[in-house]
Amino acid sequence: xxxxxxxxVCALVPERVRDAQRGQSNEACSPALECRRVxxxxxxxxxxxxxxxxxxxxxxxxxxxxxxxxxxxGKTTLAKLLAGLESPTAGQVxxxxxxxxxxxxxxxxxxxxxxLLPWMTVLGNVQLAVDQAFPQWPKSRRREHxxxxxxxxxxxxxxxxxxxxxxxxxxxxxxxxxxxxxxxxVLILDEPLSALDALTRGVLxxxxxxxxxxxxxxxxxxxxxxDEAILMADRIVPLTIGPAATLGPAFTVDIERPRxxxxxxxxxxxxxxxxxIVAYLLQQRQRSQQSQPTAKLPRPDCRPxxxxxxxxxxxxxxxxxxxxx
Amino acid sequence: MRLRNGMLxxxxxxxxxxxxxxxxxxxxxxxxxxxxxxxxxVAVPAVALAVFLVLWSWAARVVVTxxxxxxxxxxxxxxxxxxxxxxxxQRQADRQAVQQRMREALVLVAKAQGLRQLCAQxxxxxxxxxxxxxxxDQLEQRALQIANAPIVRAPTFIDQIVISLQTxxxxxxxxxxxxxxxxxxxxxxxxxxxxLTPFIQLFKPVSPLAWLPLAxxxxxxxxxxxxPHQAMFQKSFLISASTVALCSLWPTLVNTTLGVASVPKDxxxxxxxxxxxxxxxxxxxxxxxxxxxMFTGLRISLGVGWxxxxxxxxxxxxxxxxxxxxxxxxxGSSLTYARITFSVLTIGVIGLLLDRLMVCLQNLAAGxxxxxx
Numbered sequence: 051x052x053x054x055x056x057x058x059v060c061a062l063v064p065e066r067v068r069d070a071q072r073g074q075s076n077e078a079c080s081p082a083l084e085c086r087r088v089x090x091x092x093x094x095x096x097x098x099x100x101x102x103x104x105x106x107x108x109x110x111x112x113x114x115x116x117x118x119x120x121x122x123x124g125k126t127t128l129a130k131l132l133a134g135l136e137s138p139t140a141g142q143v144x145x146x147x148x149x150x151x152x153x154x155x156x157x158x159x160x161x162x163x164x165x166l167l168p169w170m171t172v173l174g175n176v177q178l179a180v181d182q183a184f185p186q187w188p189k190s191r192r193r194e195h196x197x198x199x200x201x202x203x204x205x206x207x208x209x210x211x212x213x214x215x216x217x218x219x220x221x222x223x224x225x226x227x228x229x230x231x232x233x234x235x236v237l238i239l240d241e242p243l244s245a246l247d248a249l250t251r252g253v254l255x256x257x258x259x260x261x262x263x264x265x266x267x268x269x270x271x272x273x274x275x276x277d278e279a280i281l282m283a284d285r286i287v288p289l290t291i292g293p294a295a296t297l298g299p300a301f302t303v304d305i306e307r308p309r310x311x312x313x314x315x316x317x318x319x320x321x322x323x324x325x326x327i328v329a330y331l332l333q334q335r336q337r338s339q340q341s342q343p344t345a346k347l348p349r350p351d352c353r354p355x356x357x358x359x360x361x362x363x364x365x366x367x368x369x370x371x372x373x374x375x
Numbered sequence: 376m377r378l379r380n381g382m383l384x385x386x387x388x389x390x391x392x393x394x395x396x397x398x399x400x401x402x403x404x405x406x407x408x409x410x411x412x413x414x415x416x417v418a419v420p421a422v423a424l425a426v427f428l429v430l431w432s433w434a435a436r437v438v439v440t441x442x443x444x445x446x447x448x449x450x451x452x453x454x455x456x457x458x459x460x461x462x463x464x465q466r467q468a469d470r471q472a473v474q475q476r477m478r479e480a481l482v483l484v485a486k487a488q489g490l491r492q493l494c495a496q497x498x499x500x501x502x503x504x505x506x507x508x509x510x511x512d513q514l515e516q517r518a519l520q521i522a523n524a525p526i527v528r529a530p531t532f533i534d535q536i537v538i539s540l541q542t543x544x545x546x547x548x549x550x551x552x553x554x555x556x557x558x559x560x561x562x563x564x565x566x567x568x569x570x571l572t573p574f575i576q577l578f579k580p581v582s583p584l585a586w587l588p589l590a591x592x593x594x595x596x597x598x599x600x601x602x603p604h605q606a607m608f609q610k611s612f613l614i615s616a617s618t619v620a621l622c623s624l625w626p627t628l629v630n631t632t633l634g635v636a637s638v639p640k641d642x643x644x645x646x647x648x649x650x651x652x653x654x655x656x657x658x659x660x661x662x663x664x665x666x667x668x669m670f671t672g673l674r675i676s677l678g679v680g681w682x683x684x685x686x687x688x689x690x691x692x693x694x695x696x697x698x699x700x701x702x703x704x705x706x707g708s709s710l711t712y713a714r715i716t717f718s719v720l721t722i723g724v725i726g727l728l729l730d731r732l733m734v735c736l737q738n739l740a741a742g743x744x745x746x747x748x
Contacts, residue, residue, distance in 0.1 A: 133648065135644055135647060135648070152647070153644075153647045153648045153650070154650055155648075155649065155650055159648045161641060161644070161645070163641060165641040165642065165644065165645050167642060167645065167659070167660065167663070167664075169663040169664075178649065178659060179649050182649045182650055182651065232649075
């Protein structure tokens, strides 16, 4: 069902299909967002840290790809590279075949920690984005548009509140409204739900899926939760353990949408896929532990001569060398 | 309930925790706890004040030489009351003087009009009608002069307080107008910051007494060609105010720089993702995020400004509280020390009120920008 959507979108844009035929991509058409041999290094010289190496990733229009990895492997760095908030040290990030230069409003970026401006209300935060995206609209229309998206994420009753007056889930809903209200062509969700409690997370997963299925942007979901990845994504790409992390083999999620957590639990396909991914990640961890040199020092070849301390240390009033009084 | 919350919020923002137990008592919340708090905020300071007054009186009886004596609380209080009474007497006298002048002026105007009528009614009896008109004009001009002439007299204590406040606010506004933009530039751009940091470090610790002669040179240069009655401000006022500005510049500057430079990276990233222009980034993100620190700086600045002002007034002979203290000291009358003690207390009270004002603003700014996380 998904593939039919993708091919439909692609059929409208013939040059994309041409590109796809030329490229090595096995997708049905050219990617909306693409990383070509991207590497990111921080600092230089002997202190250099290589966070990412040889990242090759293609996201087709309408596809949701989950990047799954342990914490600290460079997931957020990858998200920032895709958004244009960081520039790659080597390689290229391309959107619709054009190199990405800096962040812009065509790629909606949802921050891990909401990053709402605390001195603005929910409406203020969303409208700031709308004002930027559609300066040509009259003011009343921009306000209406912002309110419509606030309504969509279920915060219609709270649009006047400040972020400090919202729960974590509501903050993330606001952030989602802000991201979607600019009508981005690509969504980059950087661990959007990792700061929330499990119950809220489950609700918001469904919410994001519901909204996303209306728009069907190409979407990158950065996550450290295997279940979330399987529930939401069409394809799961694991990130190997850093330093110099890179992408592992992709797992395609062939479970029909709409998916719910409850149904997934009974789905044998889900269990199999989950086991495969867990096995891969565990294997990764083991490999990284083996490859890291453990700092084991050889034991010195000597033994203490006696375990009995000399008696003056306990009873004697004078230490050797001290002047007795 | 709404009223209660509003009043509690007012106490919090106004920096008046002393009122909080009163509000809670009125709304009958846990009276015991409120009474304990009242003890803490009212009774204990009152006892401390009583102890202080006793010690002061004792010191006033001990610190006595042949010629002078440390004034006690009673003498100080009396001196203060006299100063206020003097002010109101002076006001009364001023009003009378003005009335007297107005009367004179009116009489002159009436004379001029009468002269004109006389000339108009009996033109045949007047030998020189143009002279008649001239005389009437002269009378009118004289009336105008009398009515508009400023009353020249020594400023009273309250006048001096007002002038001091004007000077300190003028200097403070001058300092803010310089420090906030420069601080924002320094915070936004590390290159500008690098260029200015040595100057900030160098000039920050300089005392007002050292600045004052230089400020005087600049003011005198700027006013070189201006006649005294044309000038918008008096020279001494400008010298005092610019010294205040030079000294109270630094806390605001340093805090603004720090505030702008330490805006959370996430907020800046929001600005980048939304493609805000530099101006919007400043207005929508940098300024609101750095307001709390900026206001902390402003509060310190105003405190420093008030402290510096007294010294500057003394040196620049600007008619303010500093000059009052200095003049009294030079006078050496029997009232001198009581008056000086009273002005010391006045300076303290005004400084306290200014600080409270800034605390209010600071709390308001912090409340607006309170962080979500």
